[in-house]
Structure formats: structure tokens, C-alpha cells
Amino acid sequence: MKVAKEYRGNILIVAAAGELDHHTAAVLKGCIQEELGKGMVRHIVLDFSGLSFMDSSGLGVLLGRYKELAKWQGNMLVFGLQPLVEKLFLMTGLNKLIPVHANLDACLKVLGV
Amino acid sequence: MEVNNYFTISFPANSRNESFARVVVAAFAAQLDPTLEELNEIKTAVSEAVTNAIIHGYRDRGGQVVITCSLRQDNSLEVIVKDTGVGIDNLEQAREPLYTSRPDLERSGMGFTVMEEFMDSVSIQTQPGQGTSVTMTKKISAWEQGGNEKN
Numbered sequence: 457m458k459v460a461k462e463y464r465g466n467i468l469i470v471a472a473a474g475e476l477d478h479h480t481a482a483v484l485k486g487c488i489q490e491e492l493g494k495g496m497v498r499h500i501v502l503d504f505s506g507l508s509f510m511d512s513s514g515l516g517v518l519l520g521r522y523k524e525l526a527k528w529q530g531n532m533l534v535f536g537l538q539p540l541v542e543k544l545f546l547m548t549g550l551n552k553l554i555p556v557h558a559n560l561d562a563c564l565k566v567l568g569v
Numbered sequence: 570m571e572v573n574n575y576f577t578i579s580f581p582a583n584s585r586n587e588s589f590a591r592v593v594v595a596a597f598a599a600q601l602d603p604t605l606e607e608l609n610e611i612k613t614a615v616s617e618a619v620t621n622a623i624i625h626g627y628r629d630r631g632g633q634v635v636i637t638c639s640l641r642q643d644n645s646l647e648v649i650v651k652d653t654g655v656g657i658d659n660l661e662q663a664r665e666p667l668y669t670s671r672p673d674l675e676r677s678g679m680g681f682t683v684m685e686e687f688m689d690s691v692s693i694q695t696q697p698g699q700g701t702s703v704t705m706t707k708k709i710s711a712w713e714q715g716g717n718e719k720n
Contacts, residue, residue: 478620479584485675509609511616515677540609547686548679 458506459487466498467567469560473506478513485517492521498530501563502554505536515550522553533563574600575639582623582632582652590636591615597638598646601709610687611646611707617680618650618703625670626654626701645689645708653700660695 457474468491472484491497500521504510522532535557537545545551557563576597580586591612598611615636622634637649657663663670664685669678684691688705695701 475588477584477587477616478624479587481675509612509616511613511620512677512679512683513616513620515679516675519677520675539606540613544613544683548677548682 457483459484461487461491463496464564464569466496467501467564467569468497468499469501469503471503471506475509476507476514476517477509477511481513481517484514485520488521489524492524497525498528499567500525500530500532501560501567502532502534503536503560504534504538504541507536507541508538510541510544512544512548515544515548518550518554531567533557533566535559535563570645571642572639573642575637577635577637579633579635582627582634582654584620584623586634587616587619587623590619590634594636594638594648597640598709600640601644601646603709607707607709611648614684614687614691614705614707615648615650617684618648618705621680621703622650622652622654622701624674624676625657626652628655643708644711645706647704647706649702649704651700651702656697656699656701657693657695658697660693664693 457472457476457480460471462469470488476484525532532554534554537556542556545556578593594615595608595612598608619634632652632654635651639647641647662668664681666682667678669676684705688707690706692704693701
């Protein structure tokens, strides 16, 4: 799995590409935790357009980061879901915590950018 | 049910083999001519069962995971994922959505729920101290007669 990050003000945008499972979950977790540790992240937007696979281990790592953000009422949004990943989001209700949007602009608009 | 083809593989309970396991089963299932969606569902269910064997069955301390996969005459796939780890004390609880025995590892507790959602049947045989065997089946949709389009 490959992870890239960038900032729009205090919004961290994380692009994850490849497969998110138990084995690769630590990569995504490590990347986000490193940024959270810097203390300048308010919200997180996930770009999953390059993510071809995800299982419930991915849900676990996303829920963990969601809880971190909730400490300061930060939001987590996601866009670019491929059909399998979207099915997992809807089936598990994860989309109620991490809303799914069509693209980055839609996510940024929700966050008032 | 008559079996048309099958394979068995055994590999170390290491997380780097999760991807290997789901790809092998998907490659084998391709003989049934599944849709991409069906293949992805099979891959996800296999990933859940193998991850369970590694994290819960063997508690991340290693062991062998054995997968037996059969193609049956009714165009269905049967996948058995077996470990000889610690077993499951309370199976009913383990199958509940959102329940996890390892909240410390940020597990979502959705593994069995995902397997049940993506496969037609999921049955679990477990014996504390002896191991767990998860048997999943999925019928692959048939090509429509006289046409080239799949449902």
C-alpha cells in the first residue's frame, strides 16, 4: 500500500492506494498518527480512489483515527470509493461516521473551504 | 455435492500471507466464471477468515493456516479456512457484529459479519485449545442461456 499526504490549511488529505488489510493497516495508521502528533490537524479527508481492496481490518484502523479526531470534534470524510470498498462502508454503517463524497471538492465544501 | 476440482494449501500464519491467500482463492474461483463483484466478495471473505486465524487463532504467535477450496457441480465454491490455534470460547459472542476480543488491536469486530454478508453460508467448527475451522460457500451466478450478458 502507498500513502501520500498533503495539507489544505488544517485539513490533512491522505491518499491511500493499493490494498488495505490487517497487514497494511499499520502503514495508514502510522502515517495519520504521525501527522496527528504534530498537533495541527483539525479534519481529515481520505482519498481512496486508488484503493482496490479493503476488509474489516481497514474499518478498525479508520474507526481508531475517527475516535482521535472526535476528541476535538474534527471530521473525517472520504471520497473516490471503488464499488467493493463502498459496499463495505455502507454494509457496516461506517458511512454514518465517515461520510462518503464524490470528490475532493465536495469534501472541502462540507468543511467550509 | 459432487466436487469437480479442489486444492489445499498450507502457509505460515503471517500477515503478509493474507493477500496471497485471497488472491489464490480468487484465481481458483475464476474457473466458475464469476463477476468481478463476486470475486471481490470472495477475496474479502477469505481475507477476514485468514486474518482471524492469524490474530485470534494463533494470537500472532505463528502456526499453519490451511485452506481447502472446492468447486462443486452446482457452480458453487466452498472455502475452508482452518487453524489449530486456541479456538473460540464463546462462538455466539464472536459472531456478533462489533464484538471483538482484541479492542487493543483496533479490531472492528465485523469480520464474521462481512463473511456472512459476502458469502451464501458460513459455518464455524471450533474447539477451545484445538482450533477453528470456518467453512464458507458461495454460488456463482450462471451465464444466461443464449446470451452473453450475465445477470
